[in-house]
Amino acid sequence: MKLKNKGKSDLRVVIIGGGIGGTAAAVALQNEGIHAEIYEQASAIKEVGAGIGIRPPSVELFKDWEIYKEIENKSWQSDFMEILTGNRDLLIKEEWPLLTENSDERWARLIHRADLIHTLISQLPHESVHLNHKCEQVINYDDYAEAHFTNGITIEADLVISADGIHSKTRSMFCNVAPVYSGYHAYRAIINEKDTFGLASDNTLRIFVDGQVQVYLLPLQYRKQISVDITVPSKDPSWRPGIKKKDILKHLRNFDPKIQQIVESIEEFNCRALYDIDPLERWSSNCITLIGDAAHAMLHNQGQGANMAIQDAGALAIALREADSIPEALRQYELWRKPITTRYQKLSRQFPSEQNETAFPEKNYF
Ligand SMILES: Cc1cc2nc3c(=O)[nH]c(=O)nc-3n(C[C@H](O)[C@H](O)[C@H](O)COP(=O)(O)OP(=O)(O)OC[C@H]3O[C@@H](n4cnc5c(N)ncnc54)[C@H](O)[C@@H]3O)c2cc1C
The missing domain is CATH 3.50.50.60 (FAD/NAD(P)-binding domain)
Incomplete structure (x- = not known):
């Protein structure tokens, strides 16, 4: 044509x-x-x-x-984006990387x-x-x-x-x-900012890492909400794995108690196996x-x-x-x-x- x-x-x-x-x-x-x-x-x-x-x-x-x-x-x-240990010790704090020619554009x-x-x-x-x-x-x-x-x-x-x-x-x-299975699951939820102990009340995306387990707290301040994403290794490749909260919490046993409490307060998770x-x-x-x-x-x-x-x-x-x-x-x-x-x-x-x-x-x- x-x-x-x-x-x-x-x-x-x-x-x-x-x-x-x-x-x-x-x-x-x-x-x-x-x-x-x-x-x-x-x-x-x-x-x-x-x-x-x-x-x-x-x-x-x-x-x-x-x-x-x-x-x-x-x-x-x-x-900014930060990587922290599960115990909230800061490892890296960086501005978002420059992906355009405009040197002011270090944000998302x-x-x-x-x-x-x-x-x-x-x-x-x-x-x-x-x-x-x-x-x-x-x-x-x-x-x-x-x-x-x-x-x-x-x-x-x-x-x-x-x-x-x-x-x-x-x-x-x-x-x-x-699709190729990554060997990881992601458990996600949107929660109110007031339930996160101030861990995500600024405009920084935080990733708490303990070994192969990561907890992302991504602030959605305009909604007064936080997007929570927990990534854990798993051998189960089911597209929508049936996971209970107690199983998720087991992965977080080395994390700061506040992070565990945030996850404890979540009523419903969207559980997916991660593929690319x-x-x-x-x-x-x-x-x-x-x-x-x-x-x-x-x-x-x-x-x-x-x-x-x-x-x-x-x-x-x-x-x-x-x-x-x-x-x-x-x-x-x-x-x-x-x-x-x-x-x-x-x-x-x-x-x-x-x-x-x-x-x-x-x-x-x-
Ligand atoms: C936890 C998580 C965090 C992410 N964070 C980011 C991020 O920070 N930044 C970023 O850039 N990306 C992020 N992504 C990735 C991003 O969400 C996806 O890459 C993006 O949504 C892909 O868009 P898409 O339209 O190609 O596919 P999809 O969003 O999957 O949309 C496909 C649509 O097609 C429809 N569909 C499927 N099959 C058919 C059919 N046969 N007939 C008609 N309709 C059909 C589906 O219902 C769906 O509505 C994230 C993903 C995850 C899982």
């Missing part, structure tokens, strides 16, 4: 998945005058997920898309994943987000594709963007990689591409999965602006993004430890 032969506003673009990658892609394309329809399997965009750190290159894109004000109002600037904006998705969706026409649409197959006809959904609906498109996460159905068209994928050889055809975790799921250690999805969306929109055809745009998009995402996938396999010399190993690579 030649872009110059078809007005951008006539392009039929389907996005599969309404997570951060899918909604960011729809906003980025809208900014280029390209309309996209999102198809999401869930029946509602729910309040699921944890706190995440949005980094300056992603913020630059929000400014380009003229949505930064809304994001700024629903997020909180963090200037901390935000709840749901607030980010809701802000992105609020930029889109209501009728362009279709819930209850689970994609079962995408068929490639080279210059167009068909997305088939389990509810019997089939949609034809000039471009299909698969933002369907780590279990992407579309990914098998390009490469047969299975190996880098793909390729992730686009002439009219189908992957973005976000579908293309390059990575572990949470560098806090870059959501940022990569947002920056994929930005790069794809720019490629579509500059290229003469969709195949050329998809080639360019992949060429720009793959070296960066591959590096973060590899780097994210390093878990924080008491031996770390920096809280940000990425700064030596980017």
Whole structure:
């Protein structure tokens, strides 16, 4: 499909998945005058997920898309990250690393994943987000594709963007990689700031480390809440392991009593085994591409999965602006993004430890 032969506003673009990658892609394309329809399997965009750190290159894109004000109002600037022992002895305190050319940008904006998705969706026409649409197959006809959904609906498109996460159905068209188990579980919860003994009442992201166990306290001050993330080694690769609070507390027996009390007070945890994928050889055809975790799921250690999805969306929109055809745009998009995402996938396999010399190993690579 030649872009110059078809007005951008006539392009039929389907996005599969309404997570951060899918909604960011729809906003980025809208900014280029390209309309996209999102198809999401869930029946509602729910309040699921944890706190995440949005980094300056992603913020630059929000400014380009003229949505930064809304994001700024629903997020909180963090200037520092600390690594401490389980007993709260400080090992490292660092400013966030510089990832842009602007030397002032040594920070991250901390935000709840749901607030980010809701802000992105609020930029889109209501009728362009279709819930209850689970994609079962995408068929490639080279210059167009068909997305088939389990509810019997089939949609034809000039471009299909698969933002369907780590279990992407579309990914098998390009490469047969299975998710790789990290050997770790993550137990997560959002709690009130008043229940954290002041351990996270400033704007610093803290990681308490004891051997292979880490407790993250990520402040969401604009909500007066804290995102708690406990990462522990486990041989159980079940995607959603059934873990009891007493089992979680056993891992924390060497931690400061206040940290144990914080965890003791949590009523419900979201328990997940942590998986990523190996880098793909390729992730686009002439009219189908992957973005976000579908293309390059990575572990949470560098806090870059959501940022990569947002920056994929930005790069794809720019490629579509500059290229003469969709195949050329998809080639360019992949060429720009793959070296960066591959590096973060590899780097994210390093878990924080008491031996770390920096809280940000990425700064030596980017
Ligand atoms: C504890 C934790 C902390 C994190 N912290 C950070 C951080 O600080 N910074 C950061 O950048 N990243 C962070 N991440 C990573 C980040 O959350 C993910 O990388 C990001 O959400 C990926 O977005 P995505 O849209 O590609 O995939 P997802 O968020 O997984 O969204 C995929 C969407 O597709 C839908 N879907 C799936 N299959 C289908 C189908 N067949 N048909 C239709 N819809 C479908 C799903 O329902 C979902 O809505 C963290 C992750 C974890 C687990």
